[in-house]
Amino acid sequence: MEKNLYIDASHPNETRVVLKSEENIEDYEYESKKNILVRNNIYLGKVSRVEPSLQAAFVDIGRERHGFLAFNDIQPDYYQIPQGDIRDLKQKEEELREKLKEESKKLEENNSLSALDEDFRNDKNGFNNTDVINTEELNPPNIELNPINKEIDRDVNEIVNIEKKFDKPRQSFGSKRYKIQEVIKPNQIILVQVLKDERGKKGAALSTFISLAGKYTILMPNTP
Known part of the structure; x- marks a missing residue:
């Protein structure tokens, strides 16, 4: 989607800025001598x-x-x-940060595995090409066709649950205590x-x- 930024500085006492995408106005800001924007300023x-x-x-x-x-x-x-309590809070922050990194890495690995499995199944040399491969030989009785899918789904569900648990990490650092x-x-x-x-x-x-x-x-x- 194409977005355009328009700046109107024709008025000596006011500057107007509009962010527009197609027929919609995404954002509008103005700054005047009486209303100076301070967002992102540090004090x-x-x-x-x-x-x-x-x-x-x-x-x-x-x-x-x-x-x-x-x-x-x-x-x-x-x-x-007390400084001891501050150290405990910082330690909890670091532990939570490491958990989030581990779960994010695990999620990326599972996504890659799922994409690889999908590509293989859709490839002309994969299992879907029944003219080249005898599916009866590949799928004897009581053996699942693609057991890796269930494993992927299980891991992804576990990661989603963990992400929901840590979706507001800042609140767990101290506001509840x-x-x-x-x-x-x-x-x-x-x-x-x-x-x-x-x-x-x-x-x-x-x-x-x-x-x-x-x-x-x-x-x-x-x-x-």
Whole structure:
């Protein structure tokens, strides 16, 4: 699908950007002197207040409205807890990261095996060519034609179940064990990145999981 980006800078006090695909507008943004976009900007902010009912904190980043920082977007390095507990949390992060890598590798291997099996069955020299190969000799009684399919299905189902178990890894690192009022305190200095710009009366959405996009790589320090 072809996409086009249109930038209108004809107005001296406002710049408009539209992302269009065929007959649909995918995204629209504008920036004016009164509304400067700050998404992806990084700020050294200060926690102004903690809201236990929301399990979130409001952070002063130097703008008119304070940013909103959800508990799930706070990495354990900022928790004001004993160092031993922080080490335990980081160890759990590393263990979960290794499990995800192993399951991802296993899924890739099974996908490759399934594709190879499909290619072989559809190939002109494969089992489907009954003119070349006597299927009765290849399929004696009580022997499955293609037992590898059941094995592949079983492995894929296991991997899908594991992926569902770890689909929200950040939440398992600390948000279920601690409450935000126990680990984050007012006036605490914290490094944050803007995820969403301010909308209406709402402040910007923030995260401590920093992401720096480069030409070939994306640097994500302290990100699980």
